[in-house]
Amino acid sequence: MAAVATCGGDAGSAGSAVATASKSNVTSFQRRGxxxxxxxxxxxxLVSITGTRPSVRNGxxxxxxxxxxxxxxxxxxxxxxxxxxxxxxKYNIYSSLLFKYFLAxxxxxxxxxxxxxxxxxxxxxLQELPAPLLDDxxxxxxxxxxYNRKTPESNIKMKIAWRYQLLPKMEIGPVSSSRFGHYxxxxxxxxxxxxxxxxxxxxxxxxxxxxxLKVEPCSLTHGYIKLLQFxxxxxxxxxxxxxxxxxxxxxxxxxxxxxxxxxxxxxxICCTENGDSSHSLTKFLYVLRGLLRTxxxxxxxxxxxxxxxxxxxxxxxxxxxxxxxxxxxxxxSERETNPLYKxxxxxxxxxxxxxxxxxxxxxxxxxxxxxxxKRKLFTIEVDSISL
Amino acid sequence: MFPELNNLLNTTPDRAEQGKLTxxxxxxxxxxxxxxHFLSFYLKANCKxxxxxxxxxxxxxNIVGQKLGVNxxxxxxxxxxxxxxxxxxxxxxxxQPQEKPHPLQFLREANAGNLKPLFEFVREALKxxxxxxxxxxxxxxxxxxxxxxxxxxxGAVAVLDFIHYCRATVCWELKGNVVVLVHDSxxxxxxxxxxxxxxxxxxSHLILRAEGLATGFCRDVHGQLxxxxxxxxxxTSQRDQSLTYQYKIQDRSVSFFAKGMSxxxx
Numbered sequence: 003m004a005a006v007a008t009c010g011g012d013a014g015s016a017g018s019a020v021a022t023a024s025k026s027n028v029t030s031f032q033r034r035g036x037x038x039x040x041x042x043x044x045x046x047x048l049v050s051i052t053g054t055r056p057s058v059r060n061g062x063x064x065x066x067x068x069x070x071x072x073x074x075x076x077x078x079x080x081x082x083x084x085x086x087x088x089x090x091x092k093y094n095i096y097s098s099l100l101f102k103y104f105l106a107x108x109x110x111x112x113x114x115x116x117x118x119x120x121x122x123x124x125x126x127x128l129q130e131l132p133a134p135l136l137d138d139x140x141x142x143x144x145x146x147x148x149y150n151r152k153t154p155e156s157n158i159k160m161k162i163a164w165r166y167q168l169l170p171k172m173e174i175g176p177v178s179s180s181r182f183g184h185y186x187x188x189x190x191x192x193x194x195x196x197x198x199x200x201x202x203x204x205x206x207x208x209x210x211x212x213x214x215l216k217v218e219p220c221s222l223t224h225g226y227i228k229l230l231q232f233x234x235x236x237x238x239x240x241x242x243x244x245x246x247x248x249x250x251x252x253x254x255x256x257x258x259x260x261x262x263x264x265x266x267x268x269x270x271i272c273c274t275e276n277g278d279s280s281h282s283l284t285k286f287l288y289v290l291r292g293l294l295r296t297x298x299x300x301x302x303x304x305x306x307x308x309x310x311x312x313x314x315x316x317x318x319x320x321x322x323x324x325x326x327x328x329x330x331x332x333x334x335s336e337r338e339t340n341p342l343y344k345x346x347x348x349x350x351x352x353x354x355x356x357x358x359x360x361x362x363x364x365x366x367x368x369x370x371x372x373x374x375x376k377r378k379l380f381t382i383e384v385d386s387i388s389l
Numbered sequence: 390m391f392p393e394l395n396n397l398l399n400t401t402p403d404r405a406e407q408g409k410l411t412x413x414x415x416x417x418x419x420x421x422x423x424x425x426h427f428l429s430f431y432l433k434a435n436c437k438x439x440x441x442x443x444x445x446x447x448x449x450x451n452i453v454g455q456k457l458g459v460n461x462x463x464x465x466x467x468x469x470x471x472x473x474x475x476x477x478x479x480x481x482x483x484x485q486p487q488e489k490p491h492p493l494q495f496l497r498e499a500n501a502g503n504l505k506p507l508f509e510f511v512r513e514a515l516k517x518x519x520x521x522x523x524x525x526x527x528x529x530x531x532x533x534x535x536x537x538x539x540x541x542x543x544g545a546v547a548v549l550d551f552i553h554y555c556r557a558t559v560c561w562e563l564k565g566n567v568v569v570l571v572h573d574s575x576x577x578x579x580x581x582x583x584x585x586x587x588x589x590x591x592x593s594h595l596i597l598r599a600e601g602l603a604t605g606f607c608r609d610v611h612g613q614l615x616x617x618x619x620x621x622x623x624x625t626s627q628r629d630q631s632l633t634y635q636y637k638i639q640d641r642s643v644s645f646f647a648k649g650m651s652x653x654x655x
Contacts, residue, residue, distance in 0.1 A: 281542035318540035
């Protein structure tokens with residue numbers, strides 16, 4: 003594996019680094035390269051967790067976001083211990099869809115879910131998750147889709163714009179080898195038995211009792227304090243931070259927080275420019291990231307950044323998150339009727355990708371990406387119009 | 390450390406200058422490779438380093454450090470490196486009541502606090518310990534990064550005060566160096582950040598500014614580095630020396646070349 007090859011020079015120190023790290027708290031940034039049978043090392047063999055795979059670049063443990071096309075753009079997947087921030091589109095249609103794909107992926111992989119929302123009951127959110135497409139049914143349907151797309155184009159060799167043929171095509175078929183990344187049918191609901199078989203915790207802000215934490219009253223908004231306590235409680239009690247070593251099977255905790263920063267959380271960042279709780283959200287993000295870095299969890303947050311009045315705060319939030327993806331939908335804008343954009347429902351901007359354990363990051367070469375939602379597929383493609 | 394950057398800055402770990410404040414700043418790009426450079430540079434120069442890492446975890450710096458030839462775990466064990474891991478400490482200070490002031494005490498405070506506990510931590514970490522010392526050359530304070538402190542509610546004045554105290558102790562009293570990273574928000578109007586950046590620019594001896602290319606993303610040239618040598622204490626009639634290079638970051642090193650002379654273009 004490439005991960006072992008790159009650390010071939012200092013395999014001894016890597017092994018000892020993992021050994022010492024495992025004695026202290028579990029961090030997700032250990033080098034979890036798959037130990038090929040050829041190497042004889044003294045490090046502990048890490049049991050692989052379902053739904054994860056090590057990154058090709060540095061052995062970092064990755065989970066799928068639920069959208070294989072997005073995984074590819076992020077360098078293989080979402081690193082465990084990081085925060086994925088989605089800047090919502092104006093009417094919160096596609097961002098909530100990405101949110102649901104993320105949770106559905108967790109259910110399919112058997113991960114534990116933690117769903118937090120201030121405006122919708124988590125149980126209702128889970129009912130609305132899309133149904134997964136299992137390999138035997140979907141292969142036929144994909145071939146149909148691909149065939150339909152290919153027929154008008156395959157006969158036309160682009161003689162004038164010959165460079166377009168060299169563009170990388172985003173992979174849209176199911177990944178054949180492993181169960182990393184699944185496809186979902188947005189028109190069907192997830193089967194009830196899958197939800198019941200999964201383990202999930204819901205945080206619905208209007209229902210929570212007042213907190214008992216003795217924090218000075220105005221340091222963070224009340225809703226954020228309760229949410230942080232809840233998350234920390236779950237992480238500690240279920241042993242995601244390595245605190246219960248006798249737990250036999252390691253698992254990932256997928257945290258989903260919806261509409262963070264909206265006034266329903268008690269935050270006025272979307273209402274005024276210099277409010278009282280102007281640093282509440284950034285402090286929340288900082289402590290949340292601290293919790294994630296020391297546990298086997300991954301978090302998705304959707305945030306209505308288009309409503310935030312103070313633009314400097316958006317820069318702060320971007321710096322405090324790991325991956326930032328912005329969605330811009332064409333609904334209601336003049337681009338909806340623009341014939342150039344008729345193939346797409348919106349644009350997707352990858353604003354930030356982290357450089358974890360590395361000097362470089364897997365930045366995609368292509369920056370103009372459009373997305374469209376077909377019945378079974380949320381595809382992300384190179385926006386060839388703007389080239 | 391990157392040998393090419395050492396050549397550009399005309400230093401080596403053996404004969405680096407002391408008593409200097411170096412300001413790293415990045416605009417529209419990620420300047421963290423400079424932090425990794427200075428961390429490994431000073432560890433190789435056998436200095437006692439206090440690293441206030443507010444934005445990433447220890448293992449991140451450790452793994453990159455191994456690529457650059459330093460072992461942070463061992464440096465920490467033998468006392469050469471004092472590492473404050475901001476993310477982990479923030480969880481401790483937030484969820485558990487503390488008896489004595491914690492370096493990140495300001496997270497619990499409602500109003501804009503001050504950084505006195507953090508300064509006490511730095512001073513404690515870098516103070517020379519008796520004569521039976523392992524013989525570190527001089528102390529170095531490294532902060533990554535200061536803009537996080539602003540986003541967590543501290544004012545620019547509080548951060549400038551903290552740096553002032555650190556400079557007085559580390560640079561003047563202990564004859565060491567201070568290296569800090571600040572993000573430049575660019576066209577986004579962030580007053581506090583601008584105050585901080587301007588204030589530090591006037592106090593520093595060396596400014597390294599990593600900028601993204603004005604024309605946008607490029608696979609072969611990741612950005613442009615501007616190096617500015619200054620003499621804050623002397624009169625400003627002398628022109629400060631400034632150089633500009635473009636760079637490309639690779640897996641284990643960074644290559645620098647003159648503007649427009651990227652190997653991909655030639």
